[in-house]
Amino acid sequence: MKETLARNIKIYRKERGLTQEGLAQILGLSFQAVSKWENAQTMPDISLLPQLSRTLEVSTDKLLGYASQYTPITIYEEAYQTQDYYWGTAPNQECYQVLQRMPPVKPLKLLDIGCGEGKDAVFFARNGYEVTAFDVSDAGIEKTKRLADHSGVHVNVFKADILDYRLDRHFDIVFSSGVLHYIKPELRQEIFDNYKRFTNQKGMHILNVFVNKPFIAPPPEKEPNAYKWYSGELLAYYQDWLIQESSEIVFDCSSSGIPHKHAMTTISAQKITSLEC
Ligand SMILES: C[S@@+](CC[C@H](N)C(=O)[O-])C[C@H]1O[C@@H](n2cnc3c(N)ncnc32)[C@H](O)[C@@H]1O
Numbered sequence: 064m065k066e067t068l069a070r071n072i073k074i075y076r077k078e079r080g081l082t083q084e085g086l087a088q089i090l091g092l093s094f095q096a097v098s099k100w101e102n103a104q105t106m107p108d109i110s111l112l113p114q115l116s117r118t119l120e121v122s123t124d125k126l127l128g129y130a131s132q133y134t135p136i137t138i139y140e141e142a143y144q145t146q147d148y149y150w151g152t153a154p155n156q157e158c159y160q161v162l163q164r165m166p167p168v169k170p171l172k173l174l175d176i177g178c179g180e181g182k183d184a185v186f187f188a189r190n191g192y193e194v195t196a197f198d199v200s201d202a203g204i205e206k207t208k209r210l211a212d213h214s215g216v217h218v219n220v221f222k223a224d225i226l227d228y229r230l231d232r233h234f235d236i237v238f239s240s241g242v243l244h245y246i247k248p249e250l251r252q253e254i255f256d257n258y259k260r261f262t263n264q265k266g267m268h269i270l271n272v273f274v275n276k277p278f279i280a281p282p283p284e285k286e287p288n289a290y291k292w293y294s295g296e297l298l299a300y301y302q303d304w305l306i307q308e309s310s311e312i313v314f315d316c317s318s319s320g321i322p323h324k325h326a327m328t329t330i331s332a333q334k335i336t337s338l339e340c
Contacts, residue, residue, distance in 0.1 A: 308331040
C-alpha cells in the first residue's frame with residue numbers, strides 16, 4: 064500500500080505539472096513531507112487524503128491503487144452473478160505445475176492475479192499455500208470467498224485492477240491464467256518489473272498469455288480492454304531469470320457458447336539472482 068501510494072502521488076503530481084514544493088505549498092506542508100511520501104518513507108495523514116485527491120484530480124481509490132484510471136469493465140461480471148461457476152471449480156492444468164515445481168513443503172506465499180471465481184486460488188489454499196488473490200469483478204471476489212468457505216480454507220481476496228495495483232510485499236509464487244492481456248502494452252515493462260522485484264529469491268512466476276497469430280480468427284467476445292501479446296513477448300521479460308518451461312499451444316474454446324480457438328504462451332520462470340543455481 065505504501066509503495067503504491069508513493070508511486071501514484073508521484074505519477075499524478077507530475078501529470079498535474081506540480082513540483083514537490085508546489086504540491087507541499089498547496090497542502091500547507093514542507094516539501095520534505097511530500098518527498099518522504101514519494102519515497103515511501105511515510106504516508107500522508109488520512110485527513111489530508113480528500114485535499115490531496117482534489118489537488119491531484121484523482122479519486123482516493125485510484126491513489127491507493129484500488130480502482131482504475133481506465134474504468135475497466137469486465138465482460139465476466141454478469142456471468143459471475145449466477146449461481147453456477149462459469150469456469151467450473153476444477154483447477155487449471157498449470158496449477159499442477161506449481162505443485163510440482165514448488166511444493167508447499169514450507170510456508171509459501173502465492174499470488175493469483177485475476178482469480179475470477181477462485182477455482183485456482185482455492186485449489187492452492189487447499190494444498191497448503193498461503194494465498195492472496197485479486198480480480199476486478201465484485202461477483203468474482205464474492206464467489207471466490209464462497210468457494211473458499213465451502214472448502215474450509217482461507218484466501219486473502221480483494222478487488223483490484225491489474226493496471227493500477229502494484230505489489231508492495233514479497234511472494235514466492237506469482238500465478239496468473241487468462242488475465243495478463245488486460246495489461247496495456249505500454250504498462251507491461253513497469254508492471255513486470257514490479258512483480259519480479261517483489262518475488263523472493265528462488266521464487267517462481269507461472270503465467271500464461273493469449274497471443275496473436277495470423278492464422279487464428281479473433282475471439283467472438285469483443286473485449287475493449289484486452290490487448291493480446293505477441294509470440295515471444297512474455298519470454299523477453301524473463302531474460303534474467305531461469306526459464307524452467309515455456310511453450311505455445313493452440314486450443315479450442317467455447318466460453319461464449321461459440322466454438323473458437325486461442326493461441327497461448329505459458330511460462331514457468333524462476334528468480335535466481337546469485338551465481339548459484
Ligand atoms: C479469462 S478470466 C480468468 C479467470 C481465472 N484466472 C481463471 O482461470 O478461472 C479473466 C479474468 O480477468 C479479470 N479481469 C479483467 N480485467 C481485469 C483487470 N483490469 N484487473 C484485474 N482483473 C481483471 C476478469 O474479471 C476475469 O475474472
